[in-house]
Amino acid sequence: MHFLGEAAHGEARMRLMPDARERSEHALPVWMGQDDRVLLVAADEGEGAVPVAYAMGLLRKVPPLLAATQVGEVLEVFVDEAHRGQGLGDALVAVLCDALVGRGAQVLRAAVPVSQPAAEARLARAGFGRLQLELERSLDRG
Amino acid sequence: MEGIPIRNARRGDIPSLLLLWDAMLAEFIAMDPRFALHPKAREQMAAEFAAWLQDPARIVVVAEEAGRMIVGFAAGVRRPGNGWQVPERVGRITDAYVAAPRRRKGIARRLAGRVLDLLYEDGVGTVRLAAAIHNEGALAFWRSMGWSDLEVVLERPVPLADEV
Numbered sequence: 001m002h003f004l005g006e007a008a009h010g011e012a013r014m015r016l017m018p019d020a021r022e023r024s025e026h027a028l029p030v031w032m033g034q035d036d037r038v039l040l041v042a043a044d045e046g047e048g049a050v051p052v053a054y055a056m057g058l059l060r061k062v063p064p065l066l067a068a069t070q071v072g073e074v075l076e077v078f079v080d081e082a083h084r085g086q087g088l089g090d091a092l093v094a095v096l097c098d099a100l101v102g103r104g105a106q107v108l109r110a111a112v113p114v115s116q117p118a119a120e121a122r123l124a125r126a127g128f129g130r131l132q133l134e135l136e137r138s139l140d141r142g
Numbered sequence: 143m144e145g146i147p148i149r150n151a152r153r154g155d156i157p158s159l160l161l162l163w164d165a166m167l168a169e170f171i172a173m174d175p176r177f178a179l180h181p182k183a184r185e186q187m188a189a190e191f192a193a194w195l196q197d198p199a200r201i202v203v204v205a206e207e208a209g210r211m212i213v214g215f216a217a218g219v220r221r222p223g224n225g226w227q228v229p230e231r232v233g234r235i236t237d238a239y240v241a242a243p244r245r246r247k248g249i250a251r252r253l254a255g256r257v258l259d260l261l262y263e264d265g266v267g268t269v270r271l272a273a274a275i276h277n278e279g280a281l282a283f284w285r286s287m288g289w290s291d292l293e294v295v296l297e298r299p300v301p302l303a304d305e306v
Contacts, residue, residue, distance in 0.1 A: 064180035065187065072300075101300050108298040114291045128296035130275040131176060135289040137269050139233070139262045 036060070038099045042079075042088050053079040055092035059103045072097070072105025074123065093126045146213065146249060148256045151202035156191045158212035159204070163187055166239040173276040176297060203256045205240065205249045214240035216253035220266055233258075233266035250283065 031037050042053040055077045062071055074096060079089045097108055110128060112119045151159065164184070170177040180186070194200040194217060205214035216238040222231060235257055240250045261269055272295060273280045 063186050063190070064182040066183070067178045067180050069180065097298070105300055107300055110296045111293045112296065113293050120294060120296065123296050123298075126298065128298040130294055131174075131297040132272045132274055132295040133281060133291055134270055134272050134293040134295060135281075135284050136292040137258075137287070137289040139258060139267050139269060 031056070036103065038096055038103070040092055040096055040099070042083075042092060044083065052083040053077075053088045053092055055096045057096045057100050059100055059105055068106035070104045070106045072100030072103070072108045074100075074108065074110035077119070077122065089122050090125060093122060097126060146205050146207045146244075146247075148203050148205055148252050151191075151195060151204045151215065153192070153195055155204055155212055155215075156188060156195075159191050159202070159215055160184065160188055162212065162215055162239050162241060163191075163237070165241065166237070170274055170277070174274055176299075177274070201257050201260045203253055203260075205244075205253055207244070213244040214238075214249045214253055216250075216257045218257040218261055218269075220261065220264055231266055231268075233261035233264075233269040235269060235271040238271075251287065254287065 031039060036059040038055075038057045038059075040055045041051040043049040044052045056075045058073045058075055060071045060073055062069055074093065077089055077092055077096070079092075100108060108128070109131070110123050111134065112123065114133075167177065167179060167183075171179070191202070194202050197219075199220045201216075201218040203216050204212045207213045217236045219234050219236055220231060221234060235254060238250060238254055238257075240253070258269060270292065271284065271289070273284060275294075
């Protein structure tokens with residue numbers, strides 16, 4: 001939830017729904033049982049193995065339009081604020097990418113809010129480059 | 143523009159839609175080889191167009207010149223949100239293309255405007271789209287219509303160039 005909370009803090013258009021935490025609690029056990037989903041945690045053994053960082057990815061099968069039909073998506077990477085600057089995020093991205101490729105990913109993709117240049121920089125260090133921009137427009141006519 | 147009205151697509155438009163889609167992807171690939179097509183892409187897209195025309199959540203509109211030639215199209219869809227972040231319902235423009243000889247006549251603006259109008263009538267308040275990072279013309283076009291950057295989509299090849 002901290003991951004989504006930070007995204008919302010930097011970008012009001014991505015703010016959370018009121019029941020987001022409850023939805024996450026229900027979704028997590030399901031995700032952990034899915035073969036096409038990778039969920040990694042980094043735990044601080046000095047604090048009783050409490051998770052201090054995590055990364056989640058998904059192997060998505062897409063219709064045969066572009067060359068790759070098995071797309072490995074880096075969905076979320078988050079490091080607790082107190083444990084940043086130690087390379088945990090970079091390590092998680094590396095392990096996650098290897099896991100997705102091991103499951104058959106033919107290409108890896110990730111979407112990062114434009115308000116989070118540090119997140120993009122982390123993925124750039126891992127070999128990711130810009131492919132597209134996602135744009136948004138409100139249709140409110142009030 | 144007179145002589146090029148915008149209307150909803152019909153099943154009989156599919157061959158023309160495919161020709162425009164071919165041209166659109168050829169331009170994308172010329173800008174960025176990462177958009178290389180799957181060998182079954184055309185067959186897949188024909189099936190998708192046919193399905194879209196039957197799907198009430200989908201919108202496909204065309205610009206037809208002189209009552210007989212499709213010179214542009216745009217497509218959109220209504221979707222639920224991701225379940226965690228607002229909004230709960232999101233519209234998406236999935237495709238928008240005008241044949242090169244017919245550009246700079248306001249056709250793309252009218253096509254996109256029709257899709258947005260139909261999404262708005264359907265209760266959608268937020269719409270998103272993706273534009274290729276090297277397609278500066280498209281990015282300038284969408285931004286001129288009030289669209290703003292939300293996310294950057296990144297890609298990494300498998301394997302990495304230095305791992306080959």
